[in-house]
Amino acid sequence: MAARDQHGPGAPWGKDFHVVGHAQRKVDAMAKATGEAVYTDDIQLPGMLHAKMLRSPHAHARIVSIDTSKAEALPGVHAVLVGSELPIKYGVIPWTPDETALAVDKVRFIGDEVAAVAAVDEDTAQAAVELIEVEYEILDAILDPEQALVTPEPAIHEDRKRRDNISKHVDLSFGDVDAQVAEAAVVIEEDYEFSSNTHTAIEPHCAVAQLGADGRLTLWSATQITHYVHRAIARVLELHPARVRVVQPCLGGAFGGKSDPFSLEFVVSKLAMKTGRPVKMLWTREEVFYAHRGRHAMKMHYRTTATANGMITGVDAKLLIDGGSYSSFGLVTTYYSGQLLTGPYDFPNYRFDSTRVFTNKPPCGPKRGHGSVQPRFAFEVQLDEVAHRLGIDPIEIRRRNFLGDHTTTVNGQRITSNGFLECLDAVEKASGWKERHGKMPFGRGLGVAGSMYISGTNYPIYPNKMPQAGIQIKVDRSGLVTVFTGGNDIGQGSNSMVAYLVAEELGIRPRDVRVVAADTDLCPVDLGAYSSRVTFMVGNAAIDAARKLRKQITESVASHWATAPSEVRMINGVVIDLQDPDRTMSQREAFHLAEEAHDTLGSTGSYNTPTLGGDYRGGSIGASPAYSFTAHIAEVEVDPETGRITVDKVWVAHDCGRALNPTIVAGQIEGSTYMGAGEVVLEEHTMNRFGLHQGPSLLDYRIPTSLDTPDIEAHMVESIDPEGPYGAKEAGEGPLHSTIPAIANAVHDAVGIRLRTLPFHPSKVLRALAEQKPAQEVQA
Template identity: 35%
Template sequence: MGIAPEAQVETVAPHEARAPSSPKQVAKDSLIGKRIAKLDAPDKASGKTRYIHDMDLPGQLYGKILRSSRVHARIVRIDTSRARRLPGVHAVITAADVPYQRPLGVGKDHLPLKSDRVRSPRDEIAAVAADSPEIAAAALKLIEVEYEDLPPVFDAAAALEPGAPVLHEGKPDNIAMTFDYSHGDIARGEAESDVVIEDTFRLHYVTHCCMGVSGVIADFDASGSLTLYSQTQVPFLHKREFAEVLGIDPGRIRIIQPPIGGGFGSKLDIYPFEPIAIFLARATKRPVKLVYTREEEFAVSPTRQPVVLRLRSGAKKDGTLTFREVETLHDNGAYTSWGATTPFVIMQTISSLYRVPHCKYHTSAVYTNNPYAGSFRGYGNLQGTFAVESHMDKLAEALGMDPLEFRLQNAQEPGEVTGQGMHFKSCGFKDCLRTAAGRSDFQRKHREYRAAQAKSGRYKRGVGIASMLHVGGGAKIYPSDGCGTILKIDDFAHVTVMTGASEIGQGSETVIAQLVCEELGVPLDAVTVVNNDTDITPWDVGVHASRTTFIAGNSAIGAARKAREKVMAAAAKAIGYDAAALDLRQGMIVRAADGESIMPLAKLLRSLHFSDKAELVMTTHYYEPPSQHQDKGFKGDVSAAYAWASQVIEVEVDTETGIVRMRNVWGAHDVGRVLNRLGIEGQVEGGVVMGQGYALTEELIVERGVTRNPAFRDYKLVTAPEIPEMDITFIETMDGEGPQGAKGVGEAPAICIAAATANAIYNATGVRIYRLPFTPENVYRALREGGSKK
C-alpha cells in the first residue's frame, strides 16, 4: 500500500508547523522528571475556570437544607406549610415526600432526609428549592419542627458502657465497626523484651477546608435521565450508589465533574446534600443547584477521624523491636463514613513500617452524637504514625540509643515481606532516613538541643524525626483497583486521552499527558486529557489512596503503547521500513538509529483515513495493578508498590507562651521516580503545610455534638508567614511496576509531620505531649504540668 493522496485542503497543526523540516536529525525530547507547568493553570490563574459555584443552568433553582436544631431527638412533627406558601418557593421536601430513599454511605446507616429521628445537629430534616438562595433560606426559617429530646452521648468510651443511649436500632452496643489483626505471639514478644512502654495518644478533629465549598447541580432531562454536576472524587462508584439511593437505573445517571476547589478525600463518600439536591430536582423538574456556605462547610462536612490510641511497644537491649499491641477507639459520630475504616491503614503502619515480629491490633468505631469522620489525605496514617513514631523515640531513649540508629536498625528493606504480608519490592526507607537526617545534621542537633534543655531561656530549639509507609501503587479496597483509558489520535496528530481518573488540582491531568507524550513522541500541547464525564470516560475507582499517577498513569501508558504499535505498523508499511527501526519524536516519524526524520506523524495519520482501509488510531486499555485482596485477617499485599518518607523537623518553643514555631522541614521521599518535578514539589510542600496545620494550628472544636468554631477566624489554617523552610529530596528507587518507575506521593508528605513535631518538642523541652494539636495553650499547659504523662 502506498501513501494515499493528501486531503485537498492541507491543514497544519501548530505543533506540526514547528516540527523540523525533513531531512534532519530529531533528538529524543523526554518530559519525564522536568518541571512541567500544569495544563489547567493558565485558565485558573486568569479566573476563567468555571467551578460548580460559577455554573448556572437555564431555569435553575437553588436548594437549601434544614438541619436539626437538636443533638439527639425524635421528630414529632414537621410543618412545612408556611414555607410552601412563600412566593418563589417551588418545593419543600421532607422524608415523607421521598418514599424511595435508601440509606447511603460506607455503613449504609444514613438516610439523606431523616424521617423520625435526628442523631446530630448535622442531620438533614427538610429541603427547599426556590428562585434564589435568599428565598430558600427564608423558607427554611418557616419550617416548624417539634422534637422530643433523647439522651445524647458524646464520648465513645461512654457509648460503650451498659445503659448508654443507643444510636441505631440493631446496634445495641453502639459499635459501628471493628477491626482485629495480629501476627506472631504478643506474649512471646513481651517475654523477650527488655523495655516495654505503654501510652495513650489522643488525636483530634480537623476538617478538609477545601477552598471551594461543597456544591452540586442536579438536572433531569425530559426522559428522566439525571445529569449530576458533582465534585465527587469517585464518579463511577457514586453512579451506582446514587442509583441505589434514588431507586433509578444507574445507566440513566451521568456524572460530570467540573474542576473542584480541593478534595483531599472529602468527596470520597456520598453525603446527604447530593441526593437531596437530586430529590429537589426531581420534585421541581428543574435543575437545582445546592452550594454550602463556609459556615455550613465547617459545621456539617466530614472530619478527619479522631482516635484514642493505646499503644504498647517493646524492644530488646540490642535495639530490636519485639512487639506492638494496639487498641484504638474511634468516635464514629452519628453515622458511618470512611473514618470508621481508617484502622485498615493504621494497622499497616503498626505492623509494617518497621520490622515487628509480634503484633496485635484491635479497634472499635463507636456511635456517638458527634460529627462523623470521612477520609482525609493520609487516611488514619497521621494518627497511627504519631503514636508509632513517638514510641520509637521513647524506646530509643529507654535503650540509650540514638533515635536515628534505632530506626535504621529496625527499618524495612527491599524484598521484605512483612508479618502482614506486604511485599516491599522497591523500598528506599533507609535512604530516606539517612538523607533527611544527614541534610538536617539531625544527630548533632539532637544531642546539643537535649543538652541545652536544662539551660534557662525563653526559647528552646529541638529536632525530631519521623517516617512513614503508605500505599504507593493503588490500594485494593474495592473489588477492582483499576482504571481504563481510551486514546485517539486525530489526523493532525492531536491526542485525546480519555481517562477514568479525576483531576482534583493535584496535577494528574498533566502527568498523564506527559506519560502519553513519552510513548507517542508528541509535544505536550498535542495532548488533551478528558477526565470528567462518566458518559465519555472509562471506569476508575476514583482519586484516593495516592493511586492516580500509578494506576491511571499505567493505564494511559498501556493505551499509548497500543496506539504506538498501530502507528508504527502503518508507518513501516507506508515507508517500507521495519517497525523496529522507527521511532516517534517531536511529532515526527524518525529512523531510530540516528533520529533522521522521515515524515510528520500527522501526515501518516491523514493518509490512513484516505486509504482504502480507512482507519482511525483509537485504542483502549484497562490497567489492574498486580496486588491482591487481603484475607479476612487483613493479611496480604494491598498495593502494587509502597511509598516511604522520612522527615526531620526543627522547632523553636516559646516556653513563656507555648508557641511552637516550625522552622525547618527536611523531607526525603521515596517516590519511585520523579515524573513532574514542579508537580511533585507542590504535592510535598502542600502536604507538609497541611501536616503543619494538623500538628500546630487546626482543631475543629466540638462541644456536646456542636461545632463551635465554624469559621476561618477560629479554625486556623496555616498562613504564608508561618510556613517552615523546606528542604525536600526525592529518592528515586525506580519501582518495577510504576509508570516510568514512579510511585504515589499525594498523601505521604502530610503523614509524619505531627509525629516529628512531637519528637522535636520533646527534644527541645524534655516534655512529651500525647495529644494533638500543639496549640500554644496545650503546649504551655503541658510545659507547666511537666508533660501529660499517660
C-alpha cells in the first residue's frame, strides 16, 4: 500500500518522464467534443418512466396529511411516492443523518421534497404532481442565522439530542491568543461577511434507476460520490448492497454540488422497484438551486496581532455559519472553517470558535474550497490591513510569515512540500508588482493574497481501515490495458490522470489505456471526488498497481532476452534492451511473455493516508497527506462613478507538486480563479423575506459570461511532493481561495476602501467611497 510502500516522486524509467508533464489528450475529450459522451439524462431505457417531484411551498411546516388519490387516478401515472415509504434517515456524514428522501413529517425550506410521481412522460408526471393535496400546519420560519443562534424553538430538527438550532459547534485553541494583545505592535480586529453562493454546474442533477429481473437495482446518477451513494441507497431502500449497483455516467460539472446523496437517487430507485420499470428524474434548474449544498454564508470576526516587523503573533476567530436546513457536510465545514487557515503562514497562537446553525433555507454544503474560502477571504484581507498599518509591502509580510516546508502547523497538521514562496515570486514578477503596486492612478490597483488547501484528508467519512482508493488493472493480449477505478471524473480529468500514470509506469502510450470508472459493480472502491483527494490518492493507487505489473513484465522480458530486468526499458510501447538497443519488441509481445510466465495478468493497487493530524478531538479533520499552495495577484479597475469593479487581470501561481498534465492543471487553476472572481463581483444565493430563493435561474443567478471573466494568467510551481503520485498534489480547489482576497486587496489599492462584505456589489463600493470622502476631508 502506497503509504507504507513509498515509491518516491521520480520517473519510473530512467530520469525522464515520457507521459507525465507532457501535453496529452484527455481520454474522454473527443467523445465530449462530438456529442458521443453519455451523460445521465442521455440514457434512455426501454419502457422508461419519467418522474417529477412535489416540493414544499412553505419554509417551515408540519405535514398534516397527504392525499395522492387524484394523482394516482390520472391516466399514465404508474406510481406516487410519499415520505413514509422511505423513512430511513441518511446524510453524507454518518454522524448526522437528518435527511429523508421525501419529507416524513416536516418540511424545512421552500423546495424541500414532499412526494414524487412516476408516469409515462414528464408532462403527465408534472400534471399528477399538481393533483397531490397536502395539508400543512405552518410553523415559524427562521431565516436569519443570528436568530437561529438565540432561538431554540421551534427546533428545525426536533429529534436530535440537543433541542436547539445549532448544527455544530467547534471551539479549538492553540497557544494563547489573548496574551498576545498587550505586547502586539498592531492589533487589527474587524468583522467580515461572506454571502452564500452556489456551484451552478451546467448539468442539472439527474438519476435513472432500473430493477433488473434478476433482482439487481442499477442506479445511474450524476454524482461525484458513487461509493457513498451506494451505501446510502442500500441502507435507505433496505437492500443488500451486493444487489445495488451505482454508476456515474459522464458528469457535467459538480464542484461539490453533487457530493451528497440526493433525494432523487432514492426516489427513482424506489419508483423503479414499485413499478418494475426504469425511472428517470431530471431536475429543473430551479430544483438544482433548491438542492444547493453550496457555499455557506459566514459572519466572521477576526483579530490578528503582529509585531512591528509584521510577524503574526496570534489569530483569533469567531465564526457564525448559516447551514440552511440540513447537516450535509456541516460537521466537516465547521472544522474546516478553522482548521485549514494555519498555513501558508506560521501562526504561533491560534483560536477559532465556529458555530453552524440551522435555518429554513436550502441546505449548504461543500462548494469548491469547502469551508475554507470564507475564512481565507477574511484573514487575507486582515493581513493586508496589518501590512498597511505597519508600512510593510503586502508580499513581503507574507514572505516573512512563511510557514516553511516539512514542518507542522500550530494545530498539528503535517506539512510536506511547500512552494508558496516560489508562488509569490512568480506572481510578483509576472504582474510587475514592484513597479506598479501603490503607484497606479486612482481607480486602478493591484492586490495580493495567498492560501493553502488539502490534497485529500485522512478522515474517511465513515470509520474504516480499508484503503481510501483502489485500482485494478487488466492486461489484454491485444496490447490494451484496462484500468478500473472507483474515482469520479467530474470534468477535472481524473480518468485521464489514471491513464497517464499507468501509461508512464508501464512505458506505454495513454491511448493504449482504457479507463473504466465509477461503477460500483466493476470498480474497486474510491471514496469519491471531494476534498481534492483524487489525484493524490487514486494516482498513488494507480502507480502502486502498475508498478507491480511492470515488475512482472520486465522480469519476463529480461528472462526471454537473458538479461537483467534493470536493462529492460519500455518507452511509448516499445520494449528495448539497454545493452543492445537494436533488440526491441512491442508492448504486446512483452505482455504475451509476461502472461506465459505469470498466467493471466492483472494487478491491484491501493492508497491509504499515513496517520496524520493533531492529537485532539477533530484533529484529523483537515489533516492531509500534502497541501497545495497558491498566490494570486489581481489587477482591478474601480469606476468611482458607477462603483463597478472590473477584474482586468489575475496572475495566479499554484504549487501543484508536479503537473501531471500541465494543460489540465492550468485549466483547474484558471477555472478556480474564474469561479472565485464570480463570487466577488456577481454571485449571491439569497432568499427573500418569504424564504423564497430570489432568483433560482441562470438568468437571475448571474455567473460570469465570456465577457465577464478576467484575463487569467496561470503559473505552475512544481515543489515535487515526496508522497504525491510522481510528486503531484491537488490543483482543483486551492486556486479558488486567494482569488477573492486578492481582488478585495486590489480594490483597496485602487481606491482606498476596505470592503469586508461579499459580494462587492457596485452599490457597496459607492457607499464605501462616499464614507471615505468625508474622512479624507477631515484628515486634510
